[in-house]
Amino acid sequence: MVAQHPVAGKPAKGNEVPPVSYLKWYIPRLKEMRPHNLSFSGLQFPWELGEFEDVWKNHRGPGVDDREIVSGMYDVPVENILLTHGATQAISIAISAASRGGKVAVEMPSYGPLSQTARILGLETIVVRREPGINEWTINREEWESVLSQVDLLMICPQLNPVGWTYTDSDRRWLLSKCKEKDVRIISDEVYSGADRNWVPFFKESEDCVSISSFTKIHGLGEIRYGWMIASKEIIQNAENTFHNLAGIMSSPVIRIANRVKDRLNEPVELIEYYREKNLPVLENVLRRLGIEWTAPPYGVFGAFRIPNVNTMQMIDTIGKEHGLLAVPGCMFDSGLEEWLRVGWSIDPESFAKAAEVLEIVIRTAMDIT
Numbered sequence: 342m343v344a345q346h347p348v349a350g351k352p353a354k355g356n357e358v359p360p361v362s363y364l365k366w367y368i369p370r371l372k373e374m375r376p377h378n379l380s381f382s383g384l385q386f387p388w389e390l391g392e393f394e395d396v397w398k399n400h401r402g403p404g405v406d407d408r409e410i411v412s413g414m415y416d417v418p419v420e421n422i423l424l425t426h427g428a429t430q431a432i433s434i435a436i437s438a439a440s441r442g443g444k445v446a447v448e449m450p451s452y453g454p455l456s457q458t459a460r461i462l463g464l465e466t467i468v469v470r471r472e473p474g475i476n477e478w479t480i481n482r483e484e485w486e487s488v489l490s491q492v493d494l495l496m497i498c499p500q501l502n503p504v505g506w507t508y509t510d511s512d513r514r515w516l517l518s519k520c521k522e523k524d525v526r527i528i529s530d531e532v533y534s535g536a537d538r539n540w541v542p543f544f545k546e547s548e549d550c551v552s553i554s555s556f557t558k559i560h561g562l563g564e565i566r567y568g569w570m571i572a573s574k575e576i577i578q579n580a581e582n583t584f585h586n587l588a589g590i591m592s593s594p595v596i597r598i599a600n601r602v603k604d605r606l607n608e609p610v611e612l613i614e615y616y617r618e619k620n621l622p623v624l625e626n627v628l629r630r631l632g633i634e635w636t637a638p639p640y641g642v643f644g645a646f647r648i649p650n651v652n653t654m655q656m657i658d659t660i661g662k663e664h665g666l667l668a669v670p671g672c673m674f675d676s677g678l679e680e681w682l683r684v685g686w687s688i689d690p691e692s693f694a695k696a697a698e699v700l701e702i703v704i705r706t707a708m709d710i711t
Contacts, residue, residue, distance in 0.1 A: 345363060347674070349468045353461055358460075361452075361453035377667070377695060382502065382558060382685055386608070408424060415552075421574060422571055423581055424591050424596075428557065434587070436464070438580035439551055441493045441494070444466065448469055448496060452502050459496065467492060471506075473504075489519055489525050490523060493526065497527060499533075500638070506638045521547065526550070532558045535560070536613050536642065544572060553569070553571075559613065567598075617637075623697045624637075645682060645683040647680050651708060652670075656670075656703065660707055664703050666703050668682050669684075
């Protein structure tokens with residue numbers, strides 16, 4: 342069975358365009374409705390928004406600026422913001438707006454669109470990796486500096502998918518300094534970082550940084566595809582031109598729903614913290630009984646751990662399916678993670694406890710086989 346990780350390399354067009362293999366693997370299994378689902382990378386928040394009699398009406402009018410919601414969240418001027426239909430669209434628009442035509446460094450492990458979109462836009466990509474330490478995942482500075490000397494753009498996801506760890510303070514400072522020294526712009530996919538109440542967007546560190554996020558992962562509103570990018574006025578103007586050419590204008594129903602929830606954005610974060618308090622000890626006990634060493638990332642809704650000598654994709658597709666368990670193999674995010682498994686804990690504690698029992702049975706069975 343071949344790993345389905347993202348692929349870097351030369352520009353891609355036609356039948357060379359790489360698939361998002363994770364989605365090709367995940368969507369059919371999600372449709373199976375396995376009863377013990379630990380696959381979610383975002384919060385499943387129970388929004389109750391009432392009726393929208395005017396949801397289809399044009400939301401535009403004098404004195405209205407759709408960007409004010411994001412401006413208030415980050416305390417940045419609206420002129421530094423572009424709204425997009427989700428973070429995935431923001432990635433492609435940000436690359437188009439910030440690129441100066443050179444090669445692009447892409448951080449792995451990662452979700453496919455973050456590391457593959459530049460190739461579709463005609464740019465060559467080079468991989469940089471964070472590596473597992475005792476707890477955190479860290480930058481190999483010698484390797485990163487070598488790659489940063491060859492590129493003019495860097496794509497990162499600070500809260501690393503699938504493991505959930507963000508940069509150490511030291512690595513973050515080093516990265517910002519080194520990119521400034523080498524004149525490399527940074528596009529930072531921060532869709533998971535809203536769970537950290539102390540998070541500082543990369544844009545606030547430098548005007549050569551672009552911060553991207555959405556209401557999908559932390560706020561549980563993926564259905565409305567409400568995303569944004571924050572950048573310098575120059576990059577935002579480039580991005581606006583690109584957006585108008587590719588997408589026209591934002592959807593009125595999307596804006597109206599976003600305005601309905603804007604004063605309740607703290608509720609999902611509070612629920613994430615509650616789920617962590619209740620569910621993480623359960624997961625830690627399961628892994629301890631299995632003899633698997635793991636430290637939970639300090640915030641967020643998912644993490645990943647290594648199961649020695651077990652191919653986790655095979656495990657989920659065989660033993661996992663038999664027991665109604667769904668979790669995500671690490672091989673979906675990079676080569677070398679075939680023994681890693683991503684588990685999400687953003688579900689109610691009763692359901693999580695039942696799923697954790699099944700998870701223990703599935704892993705123990707797989708370990709006994711090997």
